[in-house]
Amino acid sequence: xxxxxxxxxxxxxxxxxxxxxxxxxxxxxxxxxxxxxxxxxxxxxxxxxxxxxxxxxxxxxxxxxxxxxxxxxxxxxxxxxxxxxxxxxxxxxxxxxxxxxxxxxxxxxxxxxxxxxxxxxxxxxxxxxxxxxxxxxxxxxxxxxxxxxxxxxxxxxxxxxxxxxxxxxxxxxxxxxxxxxxxxxxxxxxxxxxxxxxxxxxxxxxxxxxxxxxxxxxxxxxxxxxxxxxxxxxxxxxxxxxxxxx
Amino acid sequence: xxxxxxxxxxxxxxxxxxxxxxxxxxxxxxxxxxxxxxxxxxxxxxxxxxxxxxxxxxxxxxxxxxxxxxxxxxxxxxxxxxxxxxxxxxxxxxxxxxxxxxxxxxxxxxxxxxxxxxxxxxxxxxxxxxxxxxxxxxxxxxxxxxxxxxxxxxxxxxxxxxxxxxxxxxxxxxxxxxxxxxxxxxxxxxxxxxxxxxxxxxxxxxxxxxxxxxxxxxxx
Ligand SMILES: Nc1ncnc2c1ncn2[C@@H]1O[C@H](COP(=O)(O)OP(=O)(O)O)[C@@H](O)[C@H]1O
Ligand SMILES: [Mg+2]
Numbered sequence: 001x002x003x004x005x006x007x008x009x010x011x012x013x014x015x016x017x018x019x020x021x022x023x024x025x026x027x028x029x030x031x032x033x034x035x036x037x038x039x040x041x042x043x044x045x046x047x048x049x050x051x052x053x054x055x056x057x058x059x060x061x062x063x064x065x066x067x068x069x070x071x072x073x074x075x076x077x078x079x080x081x082x083x084x085x086x087x088x089x090x091x092x093x094x095x096x097x098x099x100x101x102x103x104x105x106x107x108x109x110x111x112x113x114x115x116x117x118x119x120x121x122x123x124x125x126x127x128x129x130x131x132x133x134x135x136x137x138x139x140x141x142x143x144x145x146x147x148x149x150x151x152x153x154x155x156x157x158x159x160x161x162x163x164x165x166x167x168x169x170x171x172x173x174x175x176x177x178x179x180x181x182x183x184x185x186x187x188x189x190x191x192x193x194x195x196x197x198x199x200x201x202x203x204x205x206x207x208x209x210x211x212x213x214x215x216x217x218x219x220x221x222x223x224x225x226x227x228x229x230x231x232x233x234x235x236x237x238x239x240x241x242x243x244x245x246x
Numbered sequence: 247x248x249x250x251x252x253x254x255x256x257x258x259x260x261x262x263x264x265x266x267x268x269x270x271x272x273x274x275x276x277x278x279x280x281x282x283x284x285x286x287x288x289x290x291x292x293x294x295x296x297x298x299x300x301x302x303x304x305x306x307x308x309x310x311x312x313x314x315x316x317x318x319x320x321x322x323x324x325x326x327x328x329x330x331x332x333x334x335x336x337x338x339x340x341x342x343x344x345x346x347x348x349x350x351x352x353x354x355x356x357x358x359x360x361x362x363x364x365x366x367x368x369x370x371x372x373x374x375x376x377x378x379x380x381x382x383x384x385x386x387x388x389x390x391x392x393x394x395x396x397x398x399x400x401x402x403x404x405x406x407x408x409x410x411x412x413x414x415x416x417x418x419x420x421x422x423x424x425x426x427x428x429x430x431x432x433x434x435x436x437x438x439x440x441x442x443x444x445x446x447x448x449x450x451x452x453x454x455x456x457x458x459x460x461x462x463x464x465x466x
Contacts, residue, residue, distance in 0.1 A: 044369075080372050093463060093465065094463045138463070
């Protein structure tokens with residue numbers, strides 16, 4: 001089994017605050033992980049360590065064969081392989097949808113403008129937003145913006161995608177279009193780690209669901225067992241709360 | 247007492263050239279100020295203690311001393327450094343340096359107002375820090391503070407009058423010469439007031455037009 005992302009014995013502090021405690025996580029190529037847990041449990045921190053948006057105190061991270069350290073070279077190599085989608089979309093407001101999508105491919109992958117545009121149009125079609133390529137982010141709905149953000153990440157042709165609560169900032173009626181996009185991405189074999197509380201999505205695509213609390217991985221299982229028979233009291237309490245809200 | 251504006255109308259050519267001189271000082275000063283403003287913020291963002299300290303010291307010194315003193319300082323300091331410039335170019339530099347210090351403060355505020363997510367999205371895409379600043383952060387940051395920057399630049403435009411103290415070529419020095427030749431103080435300064443008002447309004451209009459052109463993307 002080829003592993004795409006490997007995290008071993010990760011310890012992460014914010015000042016004196018111990019944010020990640022002995023995290024061990026291996027994600028196989030093509031595997032889909034759903035990461036859940038109460039707010040403040042360290043889910044964002046965990047996935048942000050993978051592409052070095054956060055630095056760790058100790059432990060080892062290997063992404064697609066690249067061992068991560070603080071050198072720019074290692075960081076570049078890892079970021080080259082990993083796409084990220086944020087809760088707040090983070091599209092660049094002064095650039096059109098197309099410009100958002102070609103910026104990094106041209107700068108980082110050194111594609112020509114026409115190559116980058118061709119790639120961008122392909123992925124914009126793929127997230128079913130090809131007809132909005134010339135618009136600015138502010139002219140799109142939240143759901144459309146998030147789909148553009150997904151396309152923008154895909155334009156780098158990453159080997160893995162990290163999603164940090166991609167539907168949490170959306171109006172309810174737009175959640176589905178984004179989840180559908182993520183499902184189709186999953187179907188195409190993308191390696192994914194998704195921080196989300198969308199349990200329907202977890203059931204549908206996750207190979208494993210991981211529950212975190214207080215900076216630790218408390219429990220992990222296949223979705224069927226995870227939802228049917230959570231082992232830990234904290235997981236049960238969490239699931240009770242989540243399901244009550246839905 | 248009778249008013250005699252003929253001394254002013256007779257000198258319309260001098261006044262016109264003086265006005266152009268003032269506009270030259272103002273717009274050159276703004277360009278330099280803009281350059282210093284962005285460069286200063288870039289240096290601050292490197293987060294190295296000595297460069298940051300120097301930039302901060304520069305900003306504080308300029309903002310806490312009178313421009314009149316600053317312009318004399320530049321006027322006498324440049325020759326000591328072996329740089330010989332005419333008074334007008336000296337004035338451009340003094341105006342640029344003064345405006346630059348204020349611009350650093352203003353632009354820094356703009357950069358800080360940009361959500362961290364923008365930078366993170368750029369980094370996650372594999373862009374380097376300097377690319378993120380130049381390509382992602384800078385334009386929205388300038389847009390956010392463009393009104394303050396414009397006011398600062400209008401102030402800079404009016405500050406050009408002080409450059410008369412080193413005999414730079416601009417409107418106030420022209421006015422002073424006409425006054426000295428004719429003793430028609432009120433008429434001269436009444437006219438200068440009117441011209442400066444027009445210069446301000448035109449500059450404001452130009453800056454607004456530049457802003458509309460540079461920041462035409464829609465905002466939510
Ligand atoms: N930049 C930061 N500085 C200090 N503490 C932080 C920072 N980012 C996150 N934290 C803290 O780390 C903990 C985990 O945060 P986070 O990973 O964002 O949790 P989650 O995504 O599960 O809600 C929280 O207690 C949060 O307050
Ligand atoms: Mg989070």
